[in-house]
Amino acid sequence: MKRPAVIAPVTLRACALVSAAGHGLDALAQALRTSRSALRPNDLSFGDAPALAGWIGAVPGADGVALPAALALPAGPWPGRAVALAWLGLQADGFAGALQDAITRHGAHRVGLVLGTSASTIAVSEAAYRAPAADGGFPPPLREPRFNTLHALADFVQVATGLQGPCLTVSTACSSSAKAFATGERWLRLGLADAVVVGGVDALGASLLHGFHALGLVSPEPCRPFDATRRGISLSEAAGYALLERGRGGIELLGWGESNDAHHMSSPHPQGLGAEQALADALARAGLAAEAVDHVNLHGTASARNDEVEAALVARAYPAHTRCSATKGLTGHTMGAAGIVEALACVVALREGFVPGSAGTAAADPALGEAFGERLQLAPAAADPRIAVSHSFGFGGNNAVLVFGRGDRV
Amino acid sequence: MSALGPLYVDGVALWAPSLPGWDVAAPALRGQAAAAPAASVPHRPAPALLAANERRRAPDGVLLALEVAAAAVADAGADAATLPSVFASAHGELAVTDAMCRTLADHPLLLSPTRFHHSVHNAASGYWAIAAGCHAASTALAAGPYSVAQGLLEAAAVALADDAPVLWVAGDSEACGPLASVNASRGLLAAALVLSPRPGPRSCWALALALVPDPAPPTAAASPAARALQANASAPLLPLFEALAGAGRADLQLAAGPQLGLALSLRPHVPARA
Numbered sequence: 001m002k003r004p005a006v007i008a009p010v011t012l013r014a015c016a017l018v019s020a021a022g023h024g025l026d027a028l029a030q031a032l033r034t035s036r037s038a039l040r041p042n043d044l045s046f047g048d049a050p051a052l053a054g055w056i057g058a059v060p061g062a063d064g065v066a067l068p069a070a071l072a073l074p075a076g077p078w079p080g081r082a083v084a085l086a087w088l089g090l091q092a093d094g095f096a097g098a099l100q101d102a103i104t105r106h107g108a109h110r111v112g113l114v115l116g117t118s119a120s121t122i123a124v125s126e127a128a129y130r131a132p133a134a135d136g137g138f139p140p141p142l143r144e145p146r147f148n149t150l151h152a153l154a155d156f157v158q159v160a161t162g163l164q165g166p167c168l169t170v171s172t173a174c175s176s177s178a179k180a181f182a183t184g185e186r187w188l189r190l191g192l193a194d195a196v197v198v199g200g201v202d203a204l205g206a207s208l209l210h211g212f213h214a215l216g217l218v219s220p221e222p223c224r225p226f227d228a229t230r231r232g233i234s235l236s237e238a239a240g241y242a243l244l245e246r247g248r249g250g251i252e253l254l255g256w257g258e259s260n261d262a263h264h265m266s267s268p269h270p271q272g273l274g275a276e277q278a279l280a281d282a283l284a285r286a287g288l289a290a291e292a293v294d295h296v297n298l299h300g301t302a303s304a305r306n307d308e309v310e311a312a313l314v315a316r317a318y319p320a321h322t323r324c325s326a327t328k329g330l331t332g333h334t335m336g337a338a339g340i341v342e343a344l345a346c347v348v349a350l351r352e353g354f355v356p357g358s359a360g361t362a363a364a365d366p367a368l369g370e371a372f373g374e375r376l377q378l379a380p381a382a383a384d385p386r387i388a389v390s391h392s393f394g395f396g397g398n399n400a401v402l403v404f405g406r407g408d409r410v
Numbered sequence: 411m412s413a414l415g416p417l418y419v420d421g422v423a424l425w426a427p428s429l430p431g432w433d434v435a436a437p438a439l440r441g442q443a444a445a446a447p448a449a450s451v452p453h454r455p456a457p458a459l460l461a462a463n464e465r466r467r468a469p470d471g472v473l474l475a476l477e478v479a480a481a482a483v484a485d486a487g488a489d490a491a492t493l494p495s496v497f498a499s500a501h502g503e504l505a506v507t508d509a510m511c512r513t514l515a516d517h518p519l520l521l522s523p524t525r526f527h528h529s530v531h532n533a534a535s536g537y538w539a540i541a542a543g544c545h546a547a548s549t550a551l552a553a554g555p556y557s558v559a560q561g562l563l564e565a566a567a568v569a570l571a572d573d574a575p576v577l578w579v580a581g582d583s584e585a586c587g588p589l590a591s592v593n594a595s596r597g598l599l600a601a602a603l604v605l606s607p608r609p610g611p612r613s614c615w616a617l618a619l620a621l622v623p624d625p626a627p628p629t630a631a632a633s634p635a636a637r638a639l640q641a642n643a644s645a646p647l648l649p650l651f652e653a654l655a656g657a658g659r660a661d662l663q664l665a666a667g668p669q670l671g672l673a674l675s676l677r678p679h680v681p682a683r684a
Contacts, residue, residue, distance in 0.1 A: 004572055046514060046518050047514060047515055047516065047517070047518045048516075048517065048518075049517070049518040049519050109621075109623040109669070109670065118530065118531075122507070122511075125507065125511050125589065125592075126511050126514050126515065128511075128588060128592075129511040129512060129514065129515035129588055130515045132588050133591075135591070136588055136591075137588055137590070137591025137592070138588060138589075138591045138592050142592075143591060143592055144592065145592045145593060145594065146554070147592070148589070148592040148593065149500065149501055149552070149554055149593070150500075150501065150502060150531055150552040151500070151552045151553050151554035151557070152554075154553070155554055158667075158668070164623070164667065164668070164669045164670060165621075165667075165670070166560065166563060166621060166666065166667070166670065167553060167556075167560070167667055167670075168551045168552070168553040168556075168557075168560040168561075168564065169551060169552045169553060170549060170550070170551050171502075171530070171531035171532060171550050171551065171552060172530075172531070172532040172535065172548075172549060172550050173530045173532060179549060182547075183549075183564065183567070186567045186568065186571040187567065189571060190414060190567055190570055190571060191412060192412055192414070192563070192567065192621060193412075206514045206518055207510060207511075207514060207521075207526070207529065210514060210518045210519070210521045210526075211510075211521060211523075211526030211527075211529070212526075213521075214521045214522060214523040214526055215523045215526065215527070216523075258494075258547035258548075258549070259545050259546065259547060260535070260536070260539035260544060260545055260546065260547070260548045261539070261545070262539040262540050262542070262543050262544055262545050263540065264540070265527045265533070265536050265537070265540075266523075266527045273545065274545055277545055394532075395527060395530050395532070395536070396527075396530060396532040396533065396535060396536025396539070396550075397536055397539060397540070398532055398535070398536065398548065398550075
C-alpha cells in the first residue's frame with residue numbers, strides 16, 4: 001500500500017484543558033504523575049430514570065458558569081453544560097490571551113478553528129423535549145437554531161474569541177478531536193490559515209449515558225483498561241484546545257494518520273486493520289519508524305473487544321522499549337474530546353519528562369499476551385520521552401493516530 | 411495564499427425526491443425541464459449498496475449519502491474501496507435526533523442501541539466505508555449554514571494534501587417533531603463529487619477554490635427546480651450543481667462563515683484522448 005509523504009512539523013504554540021482532573025494542564029499533569037483517578041460514582045439522572053450504575057468523570061465547577069453577557073444572542077444566553085465547558089477551556093492555561101496574540105499577529109481571518117465533538121449541545125435539545133412550550137416546540141430561552149445544532153460549540157467559540165478563519169466541526173465519535181489535528185495541519189500546509197485552533201469538547205448528558213448503557217458498554221465500577229477484570233467504559237467530559245502554527249519549537253505535531261475499519265458501526269475490526277493503517281500513515285508522515293516511539297497513549301477504553309484488538313496491535317507494531325499508558329482510568333472516556341485530552345497527556349509527558357501509568361489497571365490481562373504486558377506501563381515513571389503517539393479509535397470504525405515530538409529531540 | 415486548486419471534477423451526483431439522479435437533475439437545473447412530479451417519485455432513495463433489510467432500517471441521511479456517493483464514484487469510474495471521503499451535513503440525522511430526544515424525555519431506559527449508533531454524525535461515513543469496503547480516511551463534519559462550503563473546502567484540502575482523489579458528499583434531511591421549531595431544514599437533498607488533483611479521462615471540469623474575507627452575498631440558485639429545494643439545509647450546494655449542469659465557465663460564491671466566503675471558479679475541461 002502507498003504511504004503518504006513526510007510532512008513538515010507544526011508547533012503547538014499554546015494548549016489548554018479542563019478535564020475531570022481539574023482546570024489547566026497542570027492539574028492533568030499532577031494527576032498523571034500520581035495516577036490519581038478523577039472518577040466518581042455517577043449521580044446524574046434524567047427524566048424518570050434513576051441514575052445509572054457506573055462511574056463518571058466530571059469537570060469541577062462546570063455547573064453555574066457565568067458567561068459574559070456580551071456573548072448572548074438575541075434569543076438569550078448560550079445554554080448548556082457543553083458551552084460552559086468550551087468557555088472554561090478557553091479561560092484555562094492563558095489560552096484566550098494566546099489566541100488574541102495570534103489574531104494580532106495574523107489577522108482574525110487567518111486563524112482557523114477545527115472543533116471535535118460527538119454530542120455537542122444535544123443536551124439543550126434533550127432539555128427542551130422534557131419541558132416543551134405550549135405549542136409543542138422548544139421553550140423560548142432554548143428556541144434558537146444556533147443553540148441546537150452540531151456546530152453550536154464551534155459557533156460559540158468563534159463568537160467568544162472573534163476568530164474569522166475557516167471553521168468546522170469534526171464529528172466522528174471518539175476520534176473527532178484527534179482528526180481535528182489532521183485538518184489543522186492540512187490548512188497550515190496549504191496556506192488556508194496561518195494559525196489553527198484545534199480541539200474538542202464533550203459534556204456528560206442523557207444521550208451519552210443512556211446510549212452507552214443501552215449498548216452494554218458502561219462499567220459498573222471505575223474502568224480498568226486492559227485488566228483481566230475490565231467490564232467496560234467510564235464516561236466523562238472535557239474541553240481542550242491546541243493552537244497550531246507552522247514552524248518548529250516546543251512540542252510539535254510530527255504526523256497523523258486517519259483510516260476506517262470498514263467493518264462494523266459499533267465494534268472494532270477483529271484484526272485492527274484500520275487502526276494499524278492509521279498508525280502506519282502517521283509514522284510515515286512523521287518520517288519515523290515505530291522503533292523511534294518512546295511513549296504511546298493508548299485508546300484503552302476498557303471495553304473487552306476494543307482493548308483486545310488494540311493490545312494485539314501494540315504487540316506487533318511497537319518494540320519492547322515503547323512504554324504504553326492507558327489514561328482513561330484517570331480521565332474517563334471523554335468521547336469526542338478524547339483525542340485532545342490524550343494528545344495533551346502526551347504533551348505533558350514530553351514536556352515534563354515522565355511516562356504516565358494506567359490508573360485503575362492492576363495488571364495487564366494475561367490473555368492479551370506477554371508482549372503487550374511488557375509494553376503496558378502500570379505506574380507512572382520518570383523517563384525522557386522524545387516521541388509520543390496517541391491512539392483514537394471511534395464508532396463507525398473511525399480511527400486517528402497522532403505523533404508528537406519534543407522540538408529539541410535529536 | 412488562501413487559494414486551492416485546480417481540482418478536476420471526475421464524477422457528479424445529486425438526489426432529491428423531485429430530482430432522483432443526475433440524469434433527471436441536470437436538465438432541470440439548467441431550467442430546461444420540470445422536476446419530476448411529486449406523485450411519481452420515491453420519498454427516499456434506495457441505494458443498491460445496502461441489502462434490503464439494511465435499507466429499511468437505515469436513517470434518511472445514510473440512504474441519501476450512500477445513493478449519491480455510489481453514483482458519483484460510478485460516474486468517475488473510480489475505485490470506491492480506495493477513495494478517502496468527506497461527508498458534510500449541517501444537522502445529521504434529524505429524525506433520529508427527534509426520536510432519541512423523545513425517548514430520553516419520556517423513558518430514557520428504553521433508548522435503543524441501534525438508534526444511539528445511528529445518531530452519531532459519522533453514521534453515513536461508517537455505512538459507506540463498510541458498503542464500499544474502503545479503509546481510507548473518512549471524515550464527517552458540520553459547519554451550520556456553512557456546511558456545504560466548509561465540506562467542499564475540506565475535501566479539496568484532503569485531495570491536495572495527499573495528492574489523491576477524494577469523494578465529497580453533502581446532504582441534509584428534514585426536521586420533525588419539536589426539533590422543527592428550531593431547525594428549518596425540510597425535504598431531502600444530497601449531492602456528491604469525485605475530485606482529483608490531476609486531470610483524468612473522465613475529468614469534465616476544473617474547479618479552483620479561494621477563501622474570501624468579507625465577501626459579497628452568495629450566488630443564488632436560478633432554476634425553479636433548485637429554488638423549490640431552498641428549505642433544505644444543504645441547498646447552498648445547488649448553485650454549484652446548476653453550474654455543473656451547464657456547459658460554460660462559471661464563477662460562484664458560497665457562504666463559508668459569518669465573514670468568510672468561498673469563491674469557486676469552474677472551467678470546462680476537455681479530457682486528453684487516451
